[in-house]
Amino acid sequence: MNGKCTCGPSTGMRSVFGSAYAVLVFLPLAVIMMTSAWDRQDDHGKLTSALVLIFYSVLTLQPVLAARLKALDRQFGLDIVYVFHKTMGMIAALLQICALAFFLADPSGHVPKPAWLGTLLIIMLGLSAFLYRELGLTYESWRRLHNVLFAAVFPAAFLQAWGIVSRMDSLPLAGIIVLQAVVAAAAYAYHRFLGPAKRRKTLYRVKSVSAEARNVWTLTFEPRENRERFDFLPGQFQFVTFDQGKGEEHPFTISSSPRDADGHSATIKGSGDFTKTIGMVKPGDLVGIQAAFGRFSHLLEPGEDRLVFIAGGIGITPFMSMLRYMRDTGEDREVLLFYANRSEEDMAFRRELDGIAALAAPRLRVVHVLDAPGQEWQGERGRIDLPLIEKYAHDFRTPLFYLCGPPPMMNALAAMLIDAGVPAKRIRTERFAL
Numbered sequence: 001m002n003g004k005c006t007c008g009p010s011t012g013m014r015s016v017f018g019s020a021y022a023v024l025v026f027l028p029l030a031v032i033m034m035t036s037a038w039d040r041q042d043d044h045g046k047l048t049s050a051l052v053l054i055f056y057s058v059l060t061l062q063p064v065l066a067a068r069l070k071a072l073d074r075q076f077g078l079d080i081v082y083v084f085h086k087t088m089g090m091i092a093a094l095l096q097i098c099a100l101a102f103f104l105a106d107p108s109g110h111v112p113k114p115a116w117l118g119t120l121l122i123i124m125l126g127l128s129a130f131l132y133r134e135l136g137l138t139y140e141s142w143r144r145l146h147n148v149l150f151a152a153v154f155p156a157a158f159l160q161a162w163g164i165v166s167r168m169d170s171l172p173l174a175g176i177i178v179l180q181a182v183v184a185a186a187a188y189a190y191h192r193f194l195g196p197a198k199r200r201k202t203l204y205r206v207k208s209v210s211a212e213a214r215n216v217w218t219l220t221f222e223p224r225e226n227r228e229r230f231d232f233l234p235g236q237f238q239f240v241t242f243d244q245g246k247g248e249e250h251p252f253t254i255s256s257s258p259r260d261a262d263g264h265s266a267t268i269k270g271s272g273d274f275t276k277t278i279g280m281v282k283p284g285d286l287v288g289i290q291a292a293f294g295r296f297s298h299l300l301e302p303g304e305d306r307l308v309f310i311a312g313g314i315g316i317t318p319f320m321s322m323l324r325y326m327r328d329t330g331e332d333r334e335v336l337l338f339y340a341n342r343s344e345e346d347m348a349f350r351r352e353l354d355g356i357a358a359l360a361a362p363r364l365r366v367v368h369v370l371d372a373p374g375q376e377w378q379g380e381r382g383r384i385d386l387p388l389i390e391k392y393a394h395d396f397r398t399p400l401f402y403l404c405g406p407p408p409m410m411n412a413l414a415a416m417l418i419d420a421g422v423p424a425k426r427i428r429t430e431r432f433a434l
């Protein structure tokens with residue numbers, strides 16, 4: 001529990017994962033192309049088989065990508081893995097629609113029933129992912145629907161692929177298709193049932209609930225029965241499942257320092273239908289926790305001495321964890337924190353930040369920026385922009401930037417910094433949306 005980084009990404013490992021993914025996607029096709037039955041098909045048949053098999057392989061890898069595997073998070077970050085999952089979902093839908101079009105164009109006029117069903121279900125999966133709000137669904141109910149639709153589309157995809165196996169009469173292809181189904185089912189079962197069941201056996205207790213600022217609360221958690229807490233890097237996040245691990249699951253940054261022996265915390269702003277009720281959580285309540293994820297941590301950049309943190313509102317949480325860790329370990333880095341809020345009542349951790357800024361290490365300077373301050377406010381006003389950054393950060397193209405806040409603010413700042421000559425690879429971002 002020391003927050004020491006032993007788990008950085010490596011280009012080699014990333015290439016291994018990328019190549020493994022490509023191999024798995026094309027494996028059934030490669031196997032079938034080596035059979036004599038493949039050569040007996042006309043071009044139309046070959047293309048249809050290829051589409052069906054690639055679609056099936058992409059679909060079987062979707063639950064693996066969604067399963068929050070630590071090895072993938074370590075190399076790419078869970079946010080990137082989820083973006084890839086969404087992109088491959090769209091590609092899968094396109095492949096299935098093309099496969100159906102090819103079946104329809106087949107001179108025999110035979111369209112297998114699983115092709116119709118698979119297309120209908122994958123279109124519903126795609127539309128619900130993009131339009132769940134317009135359909136009046138909450139994120140949670142959309143997620144449940146997403147899981148049910150996947151469980152329905154998968155057998156259709158299997159039967160469609162099995163149709164190719166039967167036509168080609170290929171035992172190796174049959175073996176691969178079944179193996180892919182087993183891997184997909186195992187990943188799905190682990191993510192949906194086994195993982196949550198395991199976490200319900202190792203619940204955490206809410207130790208305290210305290211108001212941090214207007215509409216912001218800090219919840220501190222401790223493991224039950226003298227169990228060890230998980231290890232994490234400052235800046236990483238956790239998934240918290242309320243109501244004894246049976247209720248809604250939400251991602252929250254761990255706002256405490258890994259060195260804090262009194263438990264770990266989440267600082268949460270009431271912003272939506274669930275988080276608005278967070279102040280009603282009581283000490284003693286039990287929650288399930290899955291942690292730790294993410295690559296938004298200064299510890300992954302040991303050689304960087306000058307850091308600029310830019311936080312908007314509740315986006316302060318990963319920075320609190322990093323700064324608390326620097327305080328606890330006496331880490332001597334130069335940190336300039338810009339912290340934007342609407343008004344003074346919205347500023348969380350103000351006194352604690354002042355305390356850290358008064359220390360010799362880290363060398364922290366905090367610049368509060370208020371959008372709608374009171375008359376007596378002496379500090380910066382308005383929005384964080386380039387002139388403001390230049391005012392406080394000498395030679396602002398050299399430090400490493402970390403941004404966390406509302407998406408419009410982050411997008412505008414990242415674009416502004418890049419336009420001003422800061423290389424994109426020197427800007428780290430954490431988005432509070434997966």
Ligand SMILES: Cc1cc2nc3c(=O)[nH]c(=O)nc-3n(C[C@H](O)[C@H](O)[C@H](O)COP(=O)(O)OP(=O)(O)OC[C@H]3O[C@@H](n4cnc5c(N)ncnc54)[C@H](O)[C@@H]3O)c2cc1C
Pocket residue numbers: 138139140237248249250251252253254266267268269270271272273274275276314317318431432433434
């Ligand atoms: C990596 C990460 C770290 C975060 N850290 C913090 C933090 O430290 N403090 C904080 O206050 N908030 C944090 N959030 C945001 C927090 O997870 C959402 O505000 C919260 O889940 C919204 O739930 P809601 O039902 O109240 O709001 P809603 O209005 O229902 O949802 C608002 C948006 O939040 C997202 N969301 C909602 N429910 C979920 C869910 N179950 N799982 C994933 N995303 C969901 C969706 O993008 C949705 O559009 C973080 C999010 C991420 C991804």
